[in-house]
Amino acid sequence: MLLALGRIALVDPPALSAQGTIPPGEPHLFLPVIFTTAANPGSNPNFASNTPIWAHAGAPAAHEVALFRHQFSLRAARTDARLHIFADTRYEVWVDGRWIGRGPARFSQTRHEYDTYPLGDLSPGEHLVAVLVQWAPNTRRSESMAPHLLAHIEGKSAAGTQVVARTDGNWKALLSSAWRQDAAPLHSWQLIGPTELVDLRQLPVNWMMPAVADDSWPNAVTRPVGGHIHYTERSIPLLVQVPRAATVIDAGILSPGRILGQVTPSEPAPYSWTFTLHHPATITLETLSELQSEPTGQFMRGVFPKFYTELFSEPQSGVLPAGLLNGQPLDWTPIGALRPDVLRATMSLPAGTHTLSFPETPLNNGWVFGVTPTPGLETALPFAQGNHAGRRLLLAEPVSRPESVAVDGNSASSGLDLHVVAAPAYVVLDLGRVVHGRLAVTVTGPAGTILDIGWDERLLAGTRRPLPHPGSLHAEWNQVDSWVLDGTPRAISTIDTRAGRYILIAVWGAAPVEFRDLQVYEERSPVTQRGWFRSSNPRLDHIWQLGVETLYASLQDAYADPWRERGQWWGDAYVTDHMAQVAFGETYLLRRGLLFMAESFRNGQPTAFAPNGDGAQLLDYSMLWAQSLYDYLKWSDDQAFVHQLYPALKRLMSYLETRRNPDTGLLDIAPGHWSQTALIDWVGNASRSGQSTALNALYYGTLLDAAAIAERLLEPAQATSWRQQAAALRQQINDRLYLAGEDRYAASILAGALVAPTTHAQAWPLAFGVTPPERVDAVATALLNPFRVEIFGMYWVLEGLATAGRIAEAVELVETYYGRLLDQGATTLWEGWESNLHYRAALSHSWGGAPTWFLTTRILGAWRAGPNQWVVQPAFEGVDWAAGALPLPAGDLQVEWQQPSCTERTLTVTAPTESNGEIRLSTARLVELRLNGTVTWAGGSALSDRVQMRDGLIQIGSS
Template sequence: MKRGLIILCYWLLAFTATAQEKQINPELLNQQWPSRWISHPEGPQRDYGVFHFRKVFQLTSVPKNFVIHVSADNRYRLFVNGKAVSMGPARGDLYNWYYETIDLAPFLKAGDNIIAAKVWNMGVHAPVAQVSNQTALVVQGDNKEASIVNTNNTWKVLRDPAYSPVSTDNGPRLRAYMVIGPGDKVEGAQYPWGWESVDFNDSGWVNAAAIASPAPFGKGTDNLWTLVPRNIPQMEETQQRILKVRRAEGIEKDEGFLTGKKAFSIPANKKVSILLDQTFNTIAYPELLLSKGKGASVKMTFAEALVDEQGNKKNRDQVEGMHINGNYDIFVADGGDKRLFRPLWMRTYRYVQLDIETKDEALQIDDIYGMYTGYPFEETAKFSSSDASLKNLWDVGWRTARLCAGETYYDCPYYEQLQYEADTRIQALISLYVSGDDRLARKAILDFYHSMVPEGLTQGRYPSNRLQVIPPFSLWWVSMIYDYFMHRDDKAFTAEFLTGISSVLTWYKKHLDPEKGILGPMPWWNFVDYTHVFPNGVPDGADDGNSSVISLQYVYTLQQAAKIFDYHGKSQQAEQYRALASKIAKRTYELCYDKSKGLMANTPEFKAYSQHANIMAVLTDAIPKAAQQALMKRVIADTTLGPATFYYRFYLNQALKAADLADLYYGQLTPWRDMLKMGLTTFAEKPEPARSDCHAWSASPNYDFLATICGIMPEDIGFSSVLIKPALGELSYANGSMPHPKGTIQVDLKRKGKTGLKAKVNLPANLKGNLVWNGKSIPLTGGVQEIDL
C-alpha cells in the first residue's frame, strides 16, 4: 500500500498551510533526528510529575532565522529568555505525535540566551483525550546553527516539588462524567521562581537523561513516538477581564481589583470568599497575581453555573440561594512579590470563587484575569434579519462553537474536551461557513481515521486513551468526509479515506439481518440521541435488532459514499452502495412504515415512534417524495413522537429542507430562545436538566442561518457552483455573507408581498450557480446581480 507515502505527503502539504508557515529541513523528514528525547534521570516516567528543563547557550549575533521543532509528552510550555513562545503538542496519538515548528529569532539576543520548557505528565489523572507514553521533551534545530539547542544530556532538569494534583474527585462530586484532568495545587515556597530566566542558579539541577532517538513518520525501528508536523496553528491567547464581583463573604465587596489598576488586601488571619462573574461562559487560563501573605491559601473554583442545595441549576444569572460546585486549583503563597499563578491547563467558567485563608501576614491580590484560549477561528461570516433577536442567537452560537474548538473539536469544554464524530460533523460545518478555516476539520477527519479498530469502525471519540466504539458515529465520520468533499476541491485528501469508508460500510453490511434485510443486532454503544425515550441514547432495535433509525442512517451514509466513490472513479463500488441503500430503504419502509398512522415506527413491532426514524426516512427518500411534506408536518406537530434534542434537530432541519419545507425552520427556534431566557450564554447539551452548559452540537443555528434562511449551499462537488435557495419563513428580510474558497458569497434578500422576492447576490469571480425561489431557478454568475421575482 502507498498509505504511508500518501500520509507523509499530506502532512507536508497541510503543515505549510498552517499559521506557522515554517518550512522543515527535508533531512529531518527522512531520517532520525540528531537530538534525543530527554527526561529526568530519576523521575517517574509514567506517573504524575511537573518538570522544568533549561539550557543556556551563547550567540555572537542574532541570526535572521533560528527555527526549531519541539514536542513533549504529555504537554509542554516553551520559554525563550523568559517569554512564553509555544504550547503543545497538538493532541494526537503515538502513531501521529505532533511537533511544533517555531522561529526563535525574534526572542534571541547576542550573548547568553536561555531556552526552557515546563513539561508535565498527569499520569493516572490525565484527561481521557490525552494519549501518552512517558514523560519526555524533544527540541531539534532545523539547521546546524539552531542545533545548538538540541535536547541531549547538556540540558538540565528539575522535578518541581511544588505541584500536586487536586480536584481529582470531580466525577463523583459533580455527579457527572468529567474527564478533563486534575486541578493544580502549587506550594509557592517550593516553586523555583525565575527558573526560565538566564541568570537563574541551576547548580542544584541534574543533567537530563537521553531516552530515545526522535523518529519522523515512516522512520525508526523502535519508536516511542512517531513524529509528524503540526497541521493546525497555535491556539489563541487573549486577555479577558472578569467583570463582576457578585458576592463577598468575610470582607467588604470591592470590584476595583478586577481592573488590574488597584490591589486588594486580605487582612491577616482571615477567611474570606469572593464570587466572581465573568457574565458569560468562557474558556481561559486564569492568571492570579499575588504579593505577600506568606502561607495564605487561595482556592479557585470554576463553574459554568451555580447550583441550589439539591445540586440543581436554575436561571444562570441567579446567585441568591445558590452556591458553587466545580473543579478547582489551590495556590499557597510564599510571601514574595507579584507571584503569578496560572494552572497548567485551561479552565472553563462563568463563575469563579476565591476562597482565601490568610496566616500571619496580609495577602495582596494585585490582579486576576483570564487568558482566553482556543482555536484561532475568525468570524468572517455575517448575518442579519428583520428579527433582531436572531443576532443574540448567532452570537451565543458562535461563542459555543469557539469554546468547543481547540487542538481538536470538543463536545464540551467543561466536562470532557473530547472529539466525537456526531458533534464534530456539525462543528466542522459551522467552522466552514462562519470562518472558512478548514484546517481543524481536516485534522478531525484524520484523527478519526487514525482511530480505526480492527473490526473496521472508527472509535466514537478520538484522540482518547480509553476505547469507546459508537457504531453510528462511524457513519457520521463518513458524512464528515462527504461534507468536506462537497465544500472543498481537495481530491487527494478525500482519496486517502476510501479504504476507511469501505471498511465502515462493510462492517454494517455484515450486521444486516439476512431474513429482514435491515440491520440486526449490533454490539457496542449504538447511540443516536439523548432523548428521554432512548435509554442511554440507544433507540429501540439497535442492540437486539431491526432499528429503523440506524438502518436508515446506514442508507443515508451509503448514498453519500456512492457520490464520493463515483468522483474518485470507483463507479462499480458506488453502484453497489446505491443498490444496497435502495434495498435497505425499501425493506425498512415495508417493515416499519405504519400506514394507519402515516409514520415510520422505530422497529417492525410498531411499539414506538420517534422524530428520528421519520427524519431519516425523509433524508433517504425511504418515504415516497409525494408523502414527505405531510410526514414532516406531522413530525413537528405530533407531541407523542420521541422528540429530537438540540443535537438531532440539526437533522430535523435537514429533513424539512429535503421535503421543501425549509420555511418552517424559523419557527423551530424556540428551544434556543428558551435557553437564552434561562440566562445561558452558550448553548447546552440537552434540555433541562442539562449537564453541560456549552455543547457544540447545539450551535447549529450558526450554520442554518446561512445554509437555510439565506439558503447558501454547495450545488456541486467542491463548492464549484453555489445554490441559493432562501427560506425566510416569517422574516421580511435577511442578509448574509460567508467565505468561499474563491472569495465571499453575499446575499441580501427581501420579501415582496406574500410570494415575491427581491434579491441582491454577489458571488466571487468565476463562481456560478443558481437562485431558486418558489420552484423557479435563476442562473447566477460571478459579481453582483439583482433579481426581482
C-alpha cells in the same frame, strides 16, 4: 407573482484582519503571546534526531511537573531561528527569559505533531531555553505514553541551517516538588487530568530566567518512549489567547464566625482533635457528607458507568461522616439546599477537655470540618492545602460583604486589581459566557497563605455562588486549583486549561493579599467570524449568534466541548463543524479530526471519539465521520487527503455490512448500552437497537456519500455498488418500517415486533431523502405530533422539515425551544433543554448548534458546494426578510432577500470574484423573473441562456 432578482455583483472580498499579539508583560509572567501562523504539514528531518529526556528514569507518578534548562553559546549570529518542540503531556517554553508558547496539540499513540515557533535572529553569545513539562495522562484528549521532552533550535548561517541546541543528557532537569503528585483529578475518571495544587515555596523564583544559576540542578536522563510514533509538523495553527472581560459580581467573607480545619489523607487513623473549654459552652460543628462516587484512578477504557446512562439523574445521596465526640456519635443534620452536602451538629459541653475523632482512615480526599468558636475555647485546628481544594470551598459559607475586597481596573483592558484586607475572603467573577482558558494574575501575600481558584458554568440556584466542586450534585467533578504563597510577588496560572463562566477566588490564612493585573484568557483556535445572519426576527438572529458564542469555547485543538470531557466525540463534531462552516469557513480542525478518527478504527470497527476512543462504538457517530469525510472533500477538493483515508472508509463500510440483517438487508443492532450501539439523541432510546429507522436512514445517507467519494477518487465500480446498496436499503426501510395506516415510520423492528413511532423515526428519513415524495407531507406532520427530541437531534429535525418544505414549522420550533434557552439567560447553547437543572449536564455544548446552520443554509438559503462554489436558494418564508454572509476561501458570499409586497420578492447576491455558483428558485406561483431589470423568465419559459430549468427549479448561473 412577480419576482425581481437583485443585481448579482462580483466584487473583491474584503481584506481579512490579521491576528494581533498580546504583549507578554514582564518576562517572568505566565502571560501569553499570540502566534497564528500555521505550520505546513510535513516533517523536519532534524526532529527525529532529538533525544527524549525526563527528570528521572523511574516509573512516573500520576502527575509530575519537570523543569528543564539548557544554556548554549553562539560564536556567530543565527538568522531565522526556529524552535521545534514536543512534550508528553504538555509544555510551556521560554527562550532567553521570553515566554514563547505552550502545547502541543492533542496526540495519539502513533501520531505526534511538534510545534514550531519563529524566534527571529539569535545574536552571538549565551542563550537559554527553559521548558516546563507537565505529565498528566487523561482519557479524553491525548494518548499519553511516557513523560518526555523533545526539542531543538535551529538557525541559518553562511553554511546553511544548523541545529544549535537539541534535547540530550546535557540539559538540566528538576522534578518539581511544588506541584502535588496526589492532586485530586478534575474528574474522578481521569477524563481531563489533575487539579494543580502548587506550593510556591518549593518553586524557584524566576527559574526560567537567564540570571538564575542551575549548577546544582541534576542532568536530564534519556528516556525511551517506545511504540511506533510518527512525528510531523503541527497541522493546525497554534491556539491563541484572547482576553476576556471579567466582572466582579460578589465579594465577601468565608464562614464568618467559624474556624475551618482539614485532615489530609496522609493522616493515620484514628485522627483526633483535642480542645479545652474553660467553662460550659455550646459548640457547633459542620462537615460534609461523604459520597459514594466512582473511585479515583485510571478510567478503564471501554467502561461507561452509570453517569452516562443517567446524565440527568438526581444527585447522589451522601453518607453521614463517622465523627465521634468524646466517643459518642454526633447527631448530624443537613443545613439545606443553599449549602449542599453540609451537615451540622450542635452540642452543649461542660468545662474540661474534649476530643473530636474520626475513627476511620480519611477518604481519598481527607476530612474537612468547621467549628464555631466560643469564649473559653482553646483551639488550633489543623489546616493545610491538602489534595482536594474543592471540599473546603463546598463547606465554606460565602457571606457577601463587597467592602471586604477593593476592586480596581477592567480585565478586558489593563486587568483587574484586587486588595483583600482580611482572610478568609472570596471574590466571584463573571465572564459573560463559558470560556475555555486560564486566569493569570500576579499575587503577593504572606508566606503560607492559601489561594484557591475554581471555575464553574453556573451559579447555585438562589445565590451568586458557583460550585466548582458541587459535591453530591456531581460527585466526580472538582475544578479547583490551589497555590500556597511564599511571601513574594508571584505570577500564577494553570498549566492546563480550565472552563466555565464563573470563577471563585478564595483566600485562606493571613492577609493582606494583593492581586495585580488579573486577566482571563480564552484559549481557542485563531478563527475570525465572517459569517452572519440578520432577519426581521431579532430572536432568530440572537439564536444564530448563540451558536457562534458556543463555538469559541469548542474550537480548541479539536472540536470538543469545553467543560466535562473535552473529548472529540464525532457526532458532536459533525454538528459543530457545520456551524463552524457558516461562521468561520475553516476546515483544518475538520481535516485533523477526520485523520485521528480514521487511525483509531480497528479493522473497520468504529470508534465514537479520537484520540482515546477505544471502547466506545457508536454506529451513528462512525457513519457521521464518513459523511464528514465527504463534506471535507466537497469543501476543500483535497483529494489526496481523502484518498489517504479512503481505505479506512472502505473498512468501515465493510464492517457495517456485517451488521446487516441477512433477510432484510437493514442494519440490525443487538440491544445494549448506547456506548456500544448508537446514541441518536439523549432521548433516542427506541432508535438505538434492532432494525432502527433512524439508523438505517443514516446508513442510506452514508452509502450515498461513500459512493460520491468513490466516484471522485475514480472507483466507479465501488461507487455503483454502494449506490445499489443504498437503493435496496431505501426500499426495505419503506417496505418494512413505514406504517401505512398511521402515515408514519415505526421506530424499529426489535425481536420481530414493530417498535412504536418516535420523532426520530420521522425526522431521519426526511433528512436523508428516504421518504417517497408522496409520503413526505404526512411524515412531516407525524414528526411534529407528538414531538419529543433533545437538542442534539434538532439538527436532523430541522433538516427533515426543510426537506419537506415545512419552513414555517421549523422556524417555530427554533423560536420555541431555543428561545426558551434565551429566556432562561443562556449565553451559550446547552447540552439539553433542561441542562440548567442538572449539574452533570453542560451549559456550553456545540452539538446543539443546528439553528446556526439551518438559518444560513435554509432561511437565508446560502451554502457551500465546493471550495469556492456556492448555491443560493432563498426560503422566502419563515421571516419577512433575511440577510447574511457565508465565508468562502475567496471571500464572503453576501445574500439578502426581501418581500416588499405579497406579489414581489427581491434577491441580492454579492459574490467574491474568484468564486462561482448558481441561484435556485422555485417555479411555484412564479409569473415573471427579472435579472438586473431584464425579464429572463416568463410564461413558464426561460428567456436567457443564464436561466435553466432543472429538477423543478429555475437555476441561474453566476456568469
